[in-house]
Amino acid sequence: SAVISQKPSRDICQRGTSLTIQCQVDSQVTMMFWYRQQPGQSLTLIATANQGSEATYESGFVIDKFPISRPNLTFSTLTVSNMSPEDSSIYLCSVKDRGSYNEQFFGPGTRLTVL
Amino acid sequence: AQTVTQSQPEMSVQEAETVTLSCTYDTSESDYYLFWYKQPPSRQMILVIRQEAYKQQNATENRFSVNFQKAAKSFSLKISDSQLGDAAMYFCAYRSPGTASKLTFGTGTRLQVTL
Numbered sequence: 001s002a003v004i005s006q007k008p009s010r011d012i013c014q015r016g017t018s019l020t021i022q023c024q025v026d027s028q029v030t031m032m033f034w035y036r037q038q039p040g041q042s043l044t045l046i047a048t049a050n051q052g053s054e055a056t057y058e059s060g061f062v063i064d065k066f067p068i069s070r071p072n073l074t075f076s077t078l079t080v081s082n083m084s085p086e087d088s089s090i091y092l093c094s095v096k097d098r099g100s101y102n103e104q105f106f107g108p109g110t111r112l113t114v115l
Numbered sequence: 116a117q118t119v120t121q122s123q124p125e126m127s128v129q130e131a132e133t134v135t136l137s138c139t140y141d142t143s144e145s146d147y148y149l150f151w152y153k154q155p156p157s158r159q160m161i162l163v164i165r166q167e168a169y170k171q172q173n174a175t176e177n178r179f180s181v182n183f184q185k186a187a188k189s190f191s192l193k194i195s196d197s198q199l200g201d202a203a204m205y206f207c208a209y210r211s212p213g214t215a216s217k218l219t220f221g222t223g224t225r226l227q228v229t230l
Contacts, residue, residue, distance in 0.1 A: 042221065092160065
């Protein structure tokens with residue numbers, strides 16, 4: 001399975017600022033995803049990061065708030081913009097491994113606290 | 116749209132005993148994939164087991180097995196010989212076939228393992 005790392009692992013930010021989260025995979029993958037997990041909740045898909053094109057956002061999530069980049073097949077970033085306390089969550093990067101049909105793997109997550 | 120329901124917010128099991136976590140789902144598709152993920156306090160999501168809907172045989176991975184009842188749209192996870200390290204949140208997830216399909220998660224079941 002793919003090995004996924006995320007930076008930072010956690011951060012505490014002031015409202016109104018932005019944070020960029022990085023996701024690095026140790027192999028080329030076809031699909032990368034960004035999820036949000038609010039405290040005590042399940043995972044909600046924010047968007048699919050498409051290599052070389054704009055990300056595909058789920059209902060309730062917009063590019064201005066969560067801009068995503070995917071410059072190549074092993075790397076993606078998610079920015080949480082103009083943060084408010086409601087953005088305090090764990091943000092998880094996930095990939096679909098080319099070698100594991102229909103299995104999806106997750107990074108360790110970034111715990112974000114907005115004050 | 117598919118939905119996944121986990122009706123047990125919390126479960127408890129004694130070490131070395133067996134526990135079953137419930138999951139039901141709603142879909143009109145005949146072909147799909149089902150997964151159980153484990154999220155320990157470290158928050159790393161770990162794939163526990165998967166089941167393809169076209170397979171009648173229940174999947175098994177060491178101490179973890181599933182009871183897949185396609186007609187009843189039920190997908191329960193059985194953990195045998197429970198260990199302290201099994202304590203975690205367990206999420207049931209559904210995916211349609213196709214490379215662009217996404218995971219739909221249930222709300223999770225928190226499993227406690229006692230001595």
